[in-house]
Amino acid sequence: MRQRRKVGILGATGMVGQRFIQLLENHPWFEVTWLAASDRSSGKPYGEAAKWKLDTPLPHNIANMLVSPAIPQAAPKIIFAALDADIAREMEPAFAAAGCAVISNSSAFRMHPDVPLVIPEVNADHLPLIEEQQWRKASGGYIVTNPNCSAIGLVLALKPIAERFGIEAIFVSTMQAVSGAGYPGVASLDILGNVVPFIKNEEEKLQEETLKLLGRWNGRAVDPLAAKLSAHCNRVPVEDGHMECVSIKLSKKASREELIEAWRDFSPLAGQALPSAPAQPVEFVSAEDRPQPRLDRMRGNGMASTVGRLRPCSLFDWKFTVLSHNTIRGAAGAAILNAEILEKLGKLDPGSDSVVAAKSNDPVAALA
């Protein structure tokens, strides 16, 4: 086996930071050698600094690793960032400027015109955007982001349909798990036996990120998809797994079978052998009462988007339900998959070479 590359985690003690540790435990390409968190944690063994909340054991080597200060000086050149937006806004540029590849889960720079917002199966061809970044030009460092946890499952489900039939309008109403709010996050008194019909800034993020993700790389920038999208976002008493009810209006009519086929055929990373990529990024389930968070969120090791209840919509063309695991596919897993495709493209050695502009619809081929 080849040498694994050293990676660091910014914001390692939070819920997404913990998922990074869990998902990277036996990763064939990456090895966590550096953990940073707030000043409060700095200098302590991770096992003391973090309150581990996952249902697999905290790896021993990580438990004993000392938490570093969140500065780029001693950090590895590959950084997974799981920071709150406010902190990310200051800290991620510092690491990019210092020459790091910052693979970020934060919302801070997702909509920045020079920052790629990427789901590898959907729009890997947007990655050349990193070459527009000042940090890249100066030090080789850059920022790449993955979308909000509510956008990612939806976009995976929409992409194969958008490609074949075009999408003009999207209505989406979400039922989101509490883990999306981090820890301590949602108070139990707010959510036990209850629904909260509001998540701050979530509808805005879901609306704008979806259109950027489905947008077109014009050689210099990303033109967002010219579709209309209206989102209702809700929090429900579910631990993990975001459910979304979706109605779509197509540019070109499609039958039920054509839609299912579009999802089943969708495998843009086939042959790339990315360790975290699910064989089937969109799984269609035919049972009338699926997907369900508790039963379906772990499909594709938590990296698949599960679609079901496809039926005609009396307002638009079709409606369906989509589910994805919000802290795996919707956060840490998404960032790791971004790192994997960057590695495949030879871009994880920041400063080494430049990305070639996309030439075809195949996102990976385009970048190779």
Place this chain on the structure above:
Amino acid sequence: MRQRRKVGILGATGMVGQRFIQLLENHPWFEVTWLAASDRSSGKPYGEAAKWKLDTPLPHNIANMLVSPAIPQAAPKIIFAALDADIAREMEPAFAAAGCAVISNSSAFRMHPDVPLVIPEVNADHLPLIEEQQWRKASGGYIVTNPNCSAIGLVLALKPIAERFGIEAIFVSTMQAVSGAGYPGVASLDILGNVVPFIKNEEEKLQEETLKLLGRWNGRAVDPLAAKLSAHCNRVPVEDGHMECVSIKLSKKASREELIEAWRDFSPLAGQALPSAPAQPVEFVSAEDRPQPRLDRMRGNGMASTVGRLRPCSLFDWKFTVLSHNTIRGAAGAAILNAEILEKLGKLDPGSDSVVAAKSNDPVAALA
């Protein structure tokens, strides 16, 4: 105080039957004197036959009342029916034919062209439909129905807007409480920490009942509202209270203030003094994270529809969230309010007189 009228409950042991008993316990106009349930329960004291699941005590006189066979012979002339649709389809006509006013919560006859589907605040002017019923002509008996628990809160919220601005399209995605499925109903393994994106026949009912309720009485029949409606129905781990995310397209533009005013002004039963009618049928709440089932379902003693999160919709005109208590306003309370308006109109003495056709927009005046 005047004499209370004797009423019976068909399907008295189920969840809705229990709500009837609870809500009628101190009702000023009605007194429960007869309870019927399946053959299994017949002849037993109610306290033995039913597994009481409400958080107020089972009234002593009801606990000791013997459950009667479900036949009209010894039943009072006013019957609240809380039967499963299959059973209702056979049993309700038998009681109507025997001269009973059957105030039904079942779906069996809601969409029958001769059966009024009524929310008193919304379409009391549809009540003359009972005069078209064969049973009415023969024995004075009739069937009046209230809508599905998911339709009722929505329609209350839509009616004031439809009246002032017209509604052309409605998108609705529900998050419904488990009590809507009765007892034992939803298995805990299906819903703890989970969402089930399917409720059998619910989307169909919600779609068609809403349009009938908002329809126009043409003097002989009801013309459903000519609007498009698409519904997504979901079950969530909430005990009571259905939440609905709604987007609407209006015929005539309206400002946020005009919509709120339409809801606040909506009091079509004002002055009627119906015991179960809430002073404010639609309550608008301005807090950004309301309504919530646990905090708002008991507004108006569980009879109000609570609306919040009003904001522009990028696809249609406006979007908002509506909540109503599914077993009070959405079931037993709805039927009781139907009985109250029928009483006010002098129609609860089946066979006595006939209903006058509607002459105005005021549903009650129209019927007086």
Place this chain on the structure above:
Amino acid sequence: MRQRRKVGILGATGMVGQRFIQLLENHPWFEVTWLAASDRSSGKPYGEAAKWKLDTPLPHNIANMLVSPAIPQAAPKIIFAALDADIAREMEPAFAAAGCAVISNSSAFRMHPDVPLVIPEVNADHLPLIEEQQWRKASGGYIVTNPNCSAIGLVLALKPIAERFGIEAIFVSTMQAVSGAGYPGVASLDILGNVVPFIKNEEEKLQEETLKLLGRWNGRAVDPLAAKLSAHCNRVPVEDGHMECVSIKLSKKASREELIEAWRDFSPLAGQALPSAPAQPVEFVSAEDRPQPRLDRMRGNGMASTVGRLRPCSLFDWKFTVLSHNTIRGAAGAAILNAEILEKLGKLDPGSDSVVAAKSNDPVAALA
């Protein structure tokens, strides 16, 4: 109706503070005229300062009342205190020293030898302890406390048995609602579909408070009950209502019927007409699967302790389950009932007169 006495609430914005407001809204003897909270809230209208989390509407007059600084200068002489223990340790003495009757729900002084820890039905005869307080002697002010939310339901159930049969050993294992931890309190990620077998200091409080409550007033001090008690405390995903599994060893054998009779006969406040006292402080339910939090917590308007599942214990004598509402009987309601009995005893006008030592077993008569 006579004039209502002015009362203030310290810690008015928290969960227990909100319960005080709710329970005092239409109180016949007390009127809330003063609300205090942290500096952050001071000067704001209460409706802005507090995030109201109860399912009845925030009273309009309270919503508009300005939050005062937490100092005794402008406060009324009757103070309900709903403070965290750390803050209570400093603030409650300041109010007592200023001549206020401090009716406290905090744990800070419950075990202080000069501070009465009282459940009116159980040990109102401990109230003369206030005369031992230095503040009382100096200014007329004093502190009276009610027990921890997990002790109060248990002690109500034990008292009638202790009186008739004596109790030598108590095993108790609790399943406590999340509202007991305040707001935001328990994180949803910690409790959804989960149990947390630890509540900081709770087992200690439950053990020592129970024995003080069941102790004997010797004319100068309280001798705790000489029984052994072992507690296991757990948090479960329930909104309100603490359940406790109890096994007891008696000094004198008792039959099932004798125990039930002891509970049914228990009405030490009968004839006192205290507005918040439940007619039946301990309700015994015979159904094999009761009490249950959702169905039984509101018995006696949330002020009763419900006992069920009485059966022989193979280790001790008897075992049973007890339930009480943790934020009504277990917190705000308990304090209000303490204030009511103090008012009845003429002790709510701090500084006026002194409490007479207990002379009999009847706690109220003893104090009159």
Place this chain on the structure above:
Amino acid sequence: MRQRRKVGILGATGMVGQRFIQLLENHPWFEVTWLAASDRSSGKPYGEAAKWKLDTPLPHNIANMLVSPAIPQAAPKIIFAALDADIAREMEPAFAAAGCAVISNSSAFRMHPDVPLVIPEVNADHLPLIEEQQWRKASGGYIVTNPNCSAIGLVLALKPIAERFGIEAIFVSTMQAVSGAGYPGVASLDILGNVVPFIKNEEEKLQEETLKLLGRWNGRAVDPLAAKLSAHCNRVPVEDGHMECVSIKLSKKASREELIEAWRDFSPLAGQALPSAPAQPVEFVSAEDRPQPRLDRMRGNGMASTVGRLRPCSLFDWKFTVLSHNTIRGAAGAAILNAEILEKLGKLDPGSDSVVAAKSNDPVAALA
């Protein structure tokens, strides 16, 4: 790899039947070749007959396997039985009489004097009891049972202590997951935000099974442990994982360190290489708020018993909390481990040879 042995599952469509299928999917020794369920399911493909409720996919070969009638004629000789007690009482003897090794999870015969009730780590030396069975003598068939889901985690935790220090009294209060009641099992209306302090026959089973499991094989029969045990059993809104609060009185004093050491040293199957046996049958966790169902139930692939919160008990000697996965270690996994040890002992070829009486304290060596 050697040939896998053919096994059948009786009651294959229920929740425990599904766990058998899941846990046997890649089992190195056993291969499911026969599935039986009620007449209603017989003849259908399993994928149609069963409503799969687990979060891993139903294996394709199982989905297509036709459900057989529940008769021994065409069944394999190794049968895992997941039947309700009433049905098991008739059906298991029929299979045993037909020469099958019936590895049962049912309660029907657990307390029968000739039927071993076994946890391999605890009392594999009770297995010779099968030789006392009439079926064994006649056809080679026999019944072996595993304990109730609430007994198994407790007994694993008690065994190492009983061995070293002796146990005289046990108090246990459980908080049990809903999956223990099967599907549909507990109604959501009974358990959402609620606790049910009653599970039919559970306290009796927990009490008597625990003492039989910790009993001594006297060469012909099992003498139950002469200890006193009192159980309180409760249902809580948790999907999987039974929590138990335990207080114990020892025959010989032990320190905290000695108890922890007893648990850590406990590995009676070490060296036996049973595929489903956890390396550490009892895991002690030191964090003050663990074990917790959501975080700890999957330790040892769901086969470990997790102990925490060890502290002195004011009534007995020590108290602690124990957790185990009720449908893995507490049901299907328990039965599979029983089959594995029987295979190791050469007893899974019913009729072939006889079990040698135990000679030592090492349960496995004793039987080898």
